[in-house]
Amino acid sequence: MEKITVATIREMKDLGERATMVAAYDYLMGRMADESGIDIILVGDSLANVVLGYDDTLSVTMDEMIHHTKAVSRGVKRALVVGDLPFMSYQASVEDAIKNAGRFLKEGHAEAVKVEGGCSMIEKIEAIIQSGIPVMGHLGLTPQWYHQFGGFKVRGKTESTARMILKDAQRLERVGVFSIVLECIPWQLAKLITEKVSVPTIGIGAGPYCDGQVLVLHDLLGMTPKTPKFVKRYAKLDETIVRALSEFRRDVKSNRFPALEHSYDMPREEMRKLLKEFRRRR
Secondary structure (H helix, E strand, O other), X not given: OOOOOHHHHXXXXXXXXXXXXXEOOOHHHHHHHHHOOOOEEEEOOOHHHHOOOOOOHHHOOHHHHHHHXXXXXXXXXXXXXXXXOOOOOOOOOHHHHHHHHHHHHHOOOOXXXXXXXXXXXXXXXXXXXXXXXXXXXXXXXXXXXHHHHOOOOOOOOOHHHHHHHHHHHHHHHHHOOOEEEEEOOOHHHHHHHHHHXXXXXXXXXXXXXXXXXXXXXXXXXXOOOOOOOOOOOOOOHHHHHHHHHHHHHHHHHOXXXXXXXXXXXXXXXXXXXXXXXXXXXX
16 A cells, blocks of 8 residues: 555645544554545644543643553554644744754654644644644634633634635645645635635534545544534444443353353362362472
8 A cells, every 4th residue: 555645645635635634642543544645634622522521632642642542543554644733832832833843743643733723823833844744724613712702612614714714725735735725615616716716625523525634533423422513423333332231241240150161270180280280389
């Protein structure tokens, strides 16, 4: 299998091939996503909610993101691995932005980073790119900004906010991002942006006209109790897992597990010698 690179993702738009991306957080999920043929594996800051149990994405740290990115990278051979710069890892200064983006490549073994924000973050995004680190942009509903937006709401529903998001996308294209995530915006706006920029757009809650799509792996596998409108559950693993654990509990309580078939056997002669020695010492 040919390794996916940022150049591959760019070429997909020219070829009319849809890019696939999932957010994953550990070695096993990274390996399975890679084996399935997924193009991009994002170690998203949604790690905070999905895996670490935080109330929001703002609480996750760089060290936690690096730890999980390293785990995912160890399971991936083909897909492009992207690390998600967490809240306040890049906003304060250009120096912070370059340093923390570099950590994803140097320590986490990612091959690119994702950065939320448009024109207000352009200086940092451009500096990261000029440092040799590929950047995936992220516009629309940007979870790290949800306090400023007044919650998790669809963005770009008015002419003025839609125009701002389109302007941000064009600015990101000019500074050299290799793709742009469009989250929770009207499909009409996502379609317009996709037509107006030369880099691939990857939608999540942005309709069917983007150049690719992304979902959180745990959401599409049906492992999370509540999912947004834009999620399609391709399995119901939460039910399967709870059922399996309940069956395990029943088997242990009723002494049906483990059976001898799940046990290791000692050769009869060795057991005989052990018993003989034990009896002699008594």
